[in-house]
Amino acid sequence: MNEWLILITNHAVVVINAMAFLMIAYGTIEAFLRGLRAMVRPSATGRELRHGYLRYARWLISGLTFQLAADIIETAIAPSWDDVGRLAAIAVIRTFLNYFLERDLKEIVETPKGQTEEAGQSKVTKQGRSQADG
Numbered sequence: 001m002n003e004w005l006i007l008i009t010n011h012a013v014v015v016i017n018a019m020a021f022l023m024i025a026y027g028t029i030e031a032f033l034r035g036l037r038a039m040v041r042p043s044a045t046g047r048e049l050r051h052g053y054l055r056y057a058r059w060l061i062s063g064l065t066f067q068l069a070a071d072i073i074e075t076a077i078a079p080s081w082d083d084v085g086r087l088a089a090i091a092v093i094r095t096f097l098n099y100f101l102e103r104d105l106k107e108i109v110e111t112p113k114g115q116t117e118e119a120g121q122s123k124v125t126k127q128g129r130s131q132a133d134g
Contacts, residue, residue: 009073009076009077012070012073013070013073013074016066016067016069016070016073017067017070019066020062020063020066020067020070023059023062023063024059024060024063026059027055027058027059027060027062028059030052030055030059031053031055031056031059034048034049034055034056038052054108054109057101057104057105058105060097061098061101061102061105064097064098064101065098067094068091068095071090071091072091075087075088
C-alpha cells in the first residue's frame, strides 16, 4: 500500500513542477519581449515597462506557489530527516521570494498611476514658469 502512495506522490510532484516551470518560462519570455519592446519604443510614462513587470511578478508568484505545493507534497514521502531539512530550506526560500514579490506587486499596484507622471509634469511646469518669469 505504501508503494502506490509513493508512486502517485512522485508523479504528482513531477506534474506540478512541470506546471510551475511552464508558468515561469512563459512569464520570463513574455517579460523579455515586453522589455525589448519598451527599450525599442520607450514611452514617456514608462507604463509599458511597469505593466510588463507586474505581469512578470504575477507569473513568478504563480510558479513559486506551485513549486511550494510540490515541495509540501514531496515532504510526505521524504525518507530521511536530511531530505525533510533540504525540502524545508527550499520551501522557506521560495516562501520568502513569494512574500517579497507579492509585497512589491502590492506596492506598485497601490502607487497612484499618475504620481510619477504628475511629478514629471510639475517639474516641467515649474521650470517653464521660472524660465518665463525670469
